[in-house]
Amino acid sequence: MPPIIKVEHLGKQYRLGRAQAPYSTLRETLVGALRSPLRRLRGGEPATFVWAVEDVSFAVNPGEIVGIIGRNGAGKSTLLKMLSRITEPTRGRIELYGRVGSLLEVGTGFHPELTGRENIYLNGAILGMARTEIARKFDEIVAFAEVEKFIDTPVKHYSSGMYLRLAFAVAAHLEPEILLVDEVLAVGDARFQRKCLDKMQSVGQQGRTVLFVSHNMPAITRLCPRTILLDAGKVLSDGPSHQVVSVYLSAGLGTTAAREWPDAERAPGGEVVRLRAVRVRTEAGEVTDALDIRRPVGIEMEFDVLAGGHVLVPNYHFFNEEGVYVFVSGDRDPAWLNRPRPPGRYVSTAWIPGNLLTEGSMIVGAAVTTPEPARIHFFERDAVAFQVIDSLAGDSVRGDYAGPIPGVVRPLLQWETRYTPAAREALAAVAERQNS
Amino acid sequence: MLNQSDLTPSAAENANAPSPLPARPLVVVEPSRSLAALNLRDFWAYRELLFFLAWRDVKVRYKQTALGAAWAVLQPLFMMLIFTLFFGRLAGVDTKGVPYPLFALAGLVPWTFFANAVTASGNSLVGSANLITKVYFPRALVPIAAVVAGLVDLLIAFLTLVGMMLYYKVALTAHVLLLPVLGLLTTLFAIGVGMWMSALNVKYRDVRFALPFLIQIWLFVSSVIVPSTTLPARWRWLLALNPMSAIIEAYRAALLGLAFDWAALAVAAVITLAALIYSAYSFRRVEKTFADII
Numbered sequence: 001m002p003p004i005i006k007v008e009h010l011g012k013q014y015r016l017g018r019a020q021a022p023y024s025t026l027r028e029t030l031v032g033a034l035r036s037p038l039r040r041l042r043g044g045e046p047a048t049f050v051w052a053v054e055d056v057s058f059a060v061n062p063g064e065i066v067g068i069i070g071r072n073g074a075g076k077s078t079l080l081k082m083l084s085r086i087t088e089p090t091r092g093r094i095e096l097y098g099r100v101g102s103l104l105e106v107g108t109g110f111h112p113e114l115t116g117r118e119n120i121y122l123n124g125a126i127l128g129m130a131r132t133e134i135a136r137k138f139d140e141i142v143a144f145a146e147v148e149k150f151i152d153t154p155v156k157h158y159s160s161g162m163y164l165r166l167a168f169a170v171a172a173h174l175e176p177e178i179l180l181v182d183e184v185l186a187v188g189d190a191r192f193q194r195k196c197l198d199k200m201q202s203v204g205q206q207g208r209t210v211l212f213v214s215h216n217m218p219a220i221t222r223l224c225p226r227t228i229l230l231d232a233g234k235v236l237s238d239g240p241s242h243q244v245v246s247v248y249l250s251a252g253l254g255t256t257a258a259r260e261w262p263d264a265e266r267a268p269g270g271e272v273v274r275l276r277a278v279r280v281r282t283e284a285g286e287v288t289d290a291l292d293i294r295r296p297v298g299i300e301m302e303f304d305v306l307a308g309g310h311v312l313v314p315n316y317h318f319f320n321e322e323g324v325y326v327f328v329s330g331d332r333d334p335a336w337l338n339r340p341r342p343p344g345r346y347v348s349t350a351w352i353p354g355n356l357l358t359e360g361s362m363i364v365g366a367a368v369t370t371p372e373p374a375r376i377h378f379f380e381r382d383a384v385a386f387q388v389i390d391s392l393a394g395d396s397v398r399g400d401y402a403g404p405i406p407g408v409v410r411p412l413l414q415w416e417t418r419y420t421p422a423a424r425e426a427l428a429a430v431a432e433r434q435n436s
Numbered sequence: 437m438l439n440q441s442d443l444t445p446s447a448a449e450n451a452n453a454p455s456p457l458p459a460r461p462l463v464v465v466e467p468s469r470s471l472a473a474l475n476l477r478d479f480w481a482y483r484e485l486l487f488f489l490a491w492r493d494v495k496v497r498y499k500q501t502a503l504g505a506a507w508a509v510l511q512p513l514f515m516m517l518i519f520t521l522f523f524g525r526l527a528g529v530d531t532k533g534v535p536y537p538l539f540a541l542a543g544l545v546p547w548t549f550f551a552n553a554v555t556a557s558g559n560s561l562v563g564s565a566n567l568i569t570k571v572y573f574p575r576a577l578v579p580i581a582a583v584v585a586g587l588v589d590l591l592i593a594f595l596t597l598v599g600m601m602l603y604y605k606v607a608l609t610a611h612v613l614l615l616p617v618l619g620l621l622t623t624l625f626a627i628g629v630g631m632w633m634s635a636l637n638v639k640y641r642d643v644r645f646a647l648p649f650l651i652q653i654w655l656f657v658s659s660v661i662v663p664s665t666t667l668p669a670r671w672r673w674l675l676a677l678n679p680m681s682a683i684i685e686a687y688r689a690a691l692l693g694l695a696f697d698w699a700a701l702a703v704a705a706v707i708t709l710a711a712l713i714y715s716a717y718s719f720r721r722v723e724k725t726f727a728d729i730i
Contacts, residue, residue: 002457014728062457081727085465085572088724095461100572108570111492113499118492125488126571154499 002097003059004178004209005083010092011233012053012078052078054233056092060211062177065204067224067241068213069248071256075233076213080104080182083211098177098209101128105182107167112156116147116166119155123170137173145169172199179203182213197223221245256385257289264304268378269368272310277302278366278383281349293359293390293397293410300349301366309340310370312377314348317365326362326408330369355397355412358405359390468724478574485573489581493556494588508589509596511552512544519544519661529662534692538604542688543660545593546618550626550680551651553586557630558647561726562637568726575723576716579634583626590619601691609693618686621708625679628711635719638726659684664700679704679711 053075060066068076081087083094084102109126110119120141124134134141142148145166147158155163181200200223204210214220220227220241227244229237237247257280261267268275279287281298291297301314315330329350331337364386367379390398390410397410421429479486498504516537523529524536531539560582561568561575568575601608637643655661658680664672675681682700689696 004457006461082465085463086569087727089465089467091467094463094465096463096465097457097461099462102571104570109567111496113496114492118495122488122492125485126567126573128482128573131484 001061004062004097005058005060005211006093006095006097007056007058007083008093008095010053010056010079010082010094011051011090012075012082012087013049013090014052015049051233053082053089053230056230056233056235058228058235058238060209062098062209063204063207064226065210065212065224067220067227067244068211068230069215069220069227069245070230070236074230076230077104077182078233079230080180080211080213084180096178099128100178100180101171101174101176102180103127103171103174103182104180106164106171110155110163110167113154115154116142116145116151116158119166120170123167124174127171127174128176129174133175141166141169141173144172168196168199172196172203175208177208179208179210181210258287259380259383268380269303270377272305272307273312273368273377274304274306275301275366275368275378275380275383276304276345278364278380280364280384280386289384289386291386291388292354293357293388294354294393294395296354297352297357297386298349299352299364299366299384300347301368302345302347303368304345305341305343308342311338311372312336312341312368312370314346314366314368316350317367317379317381319363319365320358320360320408324408326357356409357388358407358410359388362386362388468720479577482573482577486577486581486584489577490584493582493585497585505589505592508592512541512548512593513596515544515548516541523661530666531663532665534688534694535604538600538606538692539663539688540661541597541600542691543658543684545590545597546622546684546687547655547658547660547680548593549586549590550622551655552589553583553623553626554630554633554651555647556586557582557626558633558637558643560630561634562641562644575726576631576719579631579719580627582634583623583630586626587619587623597691606692611690611693611696614686614690614696618683618690621679621705622683624712625683625704625708628708628715631719632711632715635715635722638729639722654678654680657681676700676703677707679707 052073056075056079068079070076078087080102081104082089083096084100084104086102086104107123109123111122114122120138121131121134125131142151145162145168147162147166150158150162155166158166197219200210200212204223210224212220212224224241226239227237227241228235229244229248237244258277259279260277261275264274264276277300279300279302280289280291281287281300282291283296283298299316301316303314305312313330315328317328318326320326331348331350333348362385363382364384365379365381366383368377369375369379370377390396394400397412398405501507503510519540520537524531524540529536557579560578564578567573567578633643633647657675657678659675664675664681664685667675676699682697682704686696686701686704688694
């Protein structure tokens with residue numbers, strides 16, 4: 001059986017530092033051109049490159065559904081982008097023996113000013129559907145999205161749910177031989193995710209080939225018989241999903257609850273301070289990325305002070321999965337407040353009380369700063385991350401309510417009730433007392 | 437415990453298995469050689485998307501503006517009024533007997549198309565970053581679609597020109613038959629310039645600011661305001677290096693039944709072709725990194 005996808009020694013190299021300056025101005029290039037010969041003479045800073053994907057090879061047979069997992073930065077998205085031809089590989093080769101449809105996002109190219117009808121045609125064409133094909137499936141798409149009444153309304157007036165349903169409906173009716181899906185399921189409410197998963201499953205049953213990148217391990221094991229695990233741009237494991245997923249989980253690759261910098265030279269910081277580790281701990285001291293909403297969480301930072309005499313304030317920055325800056329916390333430990341720290345190893349832990357954070361992901365940035373004169377010694381933005389889980393135990397803010405609860409925090413507050421009976425109620429109470 | 441093979445129907449057993457695979461891969465992805473030409477087969481496969489992108493540009497522009505299509509008419513019309521006042525009346529430009537308003541408008545209608553098309557095209561790629569990083573299609577479609585979308589405005593603006601010609605009672609001659617050819621030439625040249633600018637813009641955001649400035653200067657050397665004959669014959673060859681000058685004069689000749697300068701037009705066509713090839717080549721060279729740096 002010849003494979004439908006053949007990937008051979010695929011590699012993609014990125015230049016570091018591109019993230020800060022994605023594009024240059026003409027002036028910078030000119031100035032750079034004048035300076036670079038000098039820089040080369042001085043033998044100064046060599047350009048640093050990083051392989052996002054390095055020497056990846058695999059083959060996929062027609063009709064296979066393959067999951068691709070790995071932690072953030074393992075190269076999953078880069079691989080998918082090369083497969084869908086969005087970006088070119090630096091070396092290696094991909095052979096595709098079928099039409100490719102890629103769903104790296106739902107609603108790509110949707111324009112808010114255009115109506116639902118117009119967007120279906122536009123989005124369909126962008127995803128590679130022929131006009132006749134879209135026309136044929138039009139009614140089906142509209143019915144799937146449940147937006148019949150608003151089909152001639154500009155989508156800017158749609159609710160986010162309607163928008164998402166329409167966008168997914170178009171994508172779901174794409175019929176390529178090879179479908180590439182990236183985290184599409186990460187959006188939308190539980191019911192919508194359910195619908196997406198069901199649709200993916202039916203796509204697989206139609207004998208089409210699917211490559212599915214996800215962090216959702218239950219979805220991976222359920223949908224994909226085979227999974228490829230990427231780590232640092234390489235294939236670490238490739239085989240039956242349950243085996244690969246357990247490799248992923250047991251190798252500690254799955255956890256984002258601890259980051260360590262064993263090499264002091266390359267750790268964040270400078271000549272004053274170097275960050276050595278950040279960890280998320282429970283009260284019991286266990287490192288974990290899944291925390292009970294009712295229990296306190298300790299964020300621990302291990303750092304070396306290399307030069308004494310500086311007032312140092314460790315601080316944490318908390319972001320939720322939408323990127324909302326939830327809060328900042330700086331060290332208020334009276335023992336070190338405004339007191340210069342001598343060299344040595346420090347471990348600072350901040351305790352977040354239980355029943356304060358809301359459910360979902362928290363991304364923690366770790367920094368050490370000097371207040372006067374202001375100086376940031378390091379600020380590691382995505383140092384660690386953890387999940388806050390609200391079980392239905394009944395004693396959290398949620399109580400017995402099972403639906404979604406909005407808000408960026410979910411503190412358990414003290415409530416007080418004062419009650420004054422209405423006149424009629426008071427009379428009834430008196431009457432009742434007399435009767436008894 | 438389920439056996440893995442129970443979960444995986446082998447492709448042979450699968451009743452709905454897709455048609456047999458082609459012997460040769462449909463698509464091969466590998467590091468491209470920069471000298472490789474634009475993939476024309478790819479363009480053909482995505483021809484409908486070109487139409488949809490242009491259609492989107494037109495739709496959105498007309499929906500977002502209060503005056504909509506009227507802008508296509510107002511722009512050249514107001515420019516004509518201003519030029520007539522300053523160059524026709526005050527400076528008294530010699531137009532060899534052609535009424536100055538007509539002279540100006542015949543040049544301004546194609547010029548406005550060219551200027552708007554190049555500006556829209558030059559900014560189009562950067563404006564489509566969300567598309568480029570999420571889905572594959574031949575990237576050159578974006579700047580080309582921006583030019584094609586401008587053709588709708590050109591057609592509408594031509595109606596004003598027809599009105600002006602009726603007013604001045606200009607009889608049509610067989611020369612108008614050249615108009616579609618001129619339209620094609622202008623479109624191709626706008627694509628040549630626009631595509632190149634759009635690629636530069638991804639790398640150097642200076643283009644966004646330099647482009648309007650460049651186009652303004654370009655207007656003055658494109659025989660829109662004064663006929664090329666006002667220039668001493670000694671220097672006229674310089675004007676021939678700018679295809680827009682010959683094209684604009686040819687529009688005028690086609691509409692007003694004047695004599696064509698075939699030599700200048702031939703030079704313009706050759707330069708247009710060269711610009712198109714160079715632009716496609718330089719676009720191709722930076723195309724592969726768009727998704728990484730945009």
